[in-house]
Amino acid sequence: MTASSIIEYSNTRVLISKIPEGVAPNKDHFHTVTVTETKPVLEEGSVFVKNVIFSLDPYIRHEFPAGATQTPVIGFGIAKVLSSANPNFPVNSTFFGNLPWETYTTLPSSALALVVPMDLDPEIPISVYNGVLGTSGFTVWDSLRRVADLKAGETIYISSAAGTLGQVAGQLAKRKGLRVIGSAGSDEKVAFLKNALGFDAAFNYKTQDRRSAMTEAVGPKGLDIYYDLVFDNTLDIVLDLLNPHGRVISVGIVAAHQGQSVAAPKNLINILMKQLRFEGYTVYENFDQWGAFCEDMTPLVKSGEIKYAETVVEGGVEVVVETYLNVMRGVYKGKVSVLTGAADL
Numbered sequence: 001m002t003a004s005s006i007i008e009y010s011n012t013r014v015l016i017s018k019i020p021e022g023v024a025p026n027k028d029h030f031h032t033v034t035v036t037e038t039k040p041v042l043e044e045g046s047v048f049v050k051n052v053i054f055s056l057d058p059y060i061r062h063e064f065p066a067g068a069t070q071t072p073v074i075g076f077g078i079a080k081v082l083s084s085a086n087p088n089f090p091v092n093s094t095f096f097g098n099l100p101w102e103t104y105t106t107l108p109s110s111a112l113a114l115v116v117p118m119d120l121d122p123e124i125p126i127s128v129y130n131g132v133l134g135t136s137g138f139t140v141w142d143s144l145r146r147v148a149d150l151k152a153g154e155t156i157y158i159s160s161a162a163g164t165l166g167q168v169a170g171q172l173a174k175r176k177g178l179r180v181i182g183s184a185g186s187d188e189k190v191a192f193l194k195n196a197l198g199f200d201a202a203f204n205y206k207t208q209d210r211r212s213a214m215t216e217a218v219g220p221k222g223l224d225i226y227y228d229l230v231f232d233n234t235l236d237i238v239l240d241l242l243n244p245h246g247r248v249i250s251v252g253i254v255a256a257h258q259g260q261s262v263a264a265p266k267n268l269i270n271i272l273m274k275q276l277r278f279e280g281y282t283v284y285e286n287f288d289q290w291g292a293f294c295e296d297m298t299p300l301v302k303s304g305e306i307k308y309a310e311t312v313v314e315g316g317v318e319v320v321v322e323t324y325l326n327v328m329r330g331v332y333k334g335k336v337s338v339l340t341g342a343a344d345l
């Protein structure tokens with residue numbers, strides 16, 4: 001390499017400073033630094049990318065490796081290839097995958113084996129590929145088809161319903177002819193579920209008594225499906241309200257992301273007495289249906305038949321921690337993304 005080919009650039013990154021133990025993550029668990037680096041000479045198979053947009057997901061604090069500090073926080077996002085030594089990832093191509101919270105990254109071929117190349121439709125905002133047309137939307141679309149066994153006329157209850165997954169779950173269930181109930185943490189979110197997304201009933205789990213609010217929302221026909229995104233003690237109530245042959249689809253654990261521990265429900269006997277099904281779903285082994293998902297959902301999102309509320313924050317890596325903490329505080333509805341906005345090198 002000649003001296004003139006060396007390009008120095010400024011890179012901002014977020015490091016883990018402390019592991020959150022039994023508490024919700026706070027600013028003391030993160031440390032943001034800005035360093036000057038030299039554009040790398042790429043090893044075969046690797047790429048140098050700009051991390052264009054980060055997806056701020058509640059699970060991120062669970063990815064902190066035990067005992068690790070001063071290592072970058074890793075979350076989902078979309079990257080654009082700036083230089084490449086990998087023919088499968090040419091310059092200017094984009095992909096979705098695990099990215100460190102930093103502006104620029106060099107990824108080896110082993111890391112690229114786990115990313116999803118993305119053909120971004122210029123008519124669709126890039127943030128949507130973090131949310132309803134990304135793994136969040138796919139998780140809901142696939143889990144409802146694979147394990148929920150939705151039947152028209154049934155009633156489904158969705159927790160964290162104004163979140164990214166909850167919004168999609170409610171609308172897809174509604175399209176299948178189910179009666180849809182949701183809960184969220186503010187009256188504004190409850191109104192959004194009913195007025196903008198067409199939920200049949202919704203309640204504020206923070207201010208209303210959960211058992212009476214859910215019993216009233218479910219009504220005399222009872223509950224058939226619980227699409228659980230929270231995994232908290234709401235399960236006790238649900239087990240009592242479920243009809244025979246009801247299903248609990250366990251998809252999210254927002255309460256655990258907050259450091260809350262959950263006691264096992266005391267009424268598990270309902271599983272036997274009502275012949276219930278309790279099934280967990282994780283997206284990671286189900287990506288074989290990704291193509292079908294894109295074909296099905298892209299036109300629905302483009303036409304506005306599937307609606308979404310999301311937040312895109314500008315300001316780059318410097319604002320990622322503050323924005324993530326706001327996600328955990330329930331400040332936003334739906335997917336929250338941060339654009340880096342840094343110049344291409």
Ligand SMILES: NC(=O)c1ccc[n+]([C@@H]2O[C@H](COP(=O)([O-])OP(=O)(O)OC[C@H]3O[C@@H](n4cnc5c(N)ncnc54)[C@H](OP(=O)(O)O)[C@@H]3O)[C@@H](O)[C@H]2O)c1
Nearest residue numbers: 059139160163164165184185251252253254281282283330
């Ligand atoms: N199984 C899989 O493969 C898979 C794939 C993707 C995501 N997930 C999981 O699915 C869950 C939902 O993901 P998401 O992206 O849609 O997140 P989300 O629901 O948008 O999460 C943020 C929201 O959680 C709510 N919240 C925070 N603490 C809560 C608590 N203690 N009880 C109830 N709600 C609380 C807040 O809304 P309120 O104002 O309503 O409280 C906040 O806005 C997460 O656990 C995520 O990790 C699973």
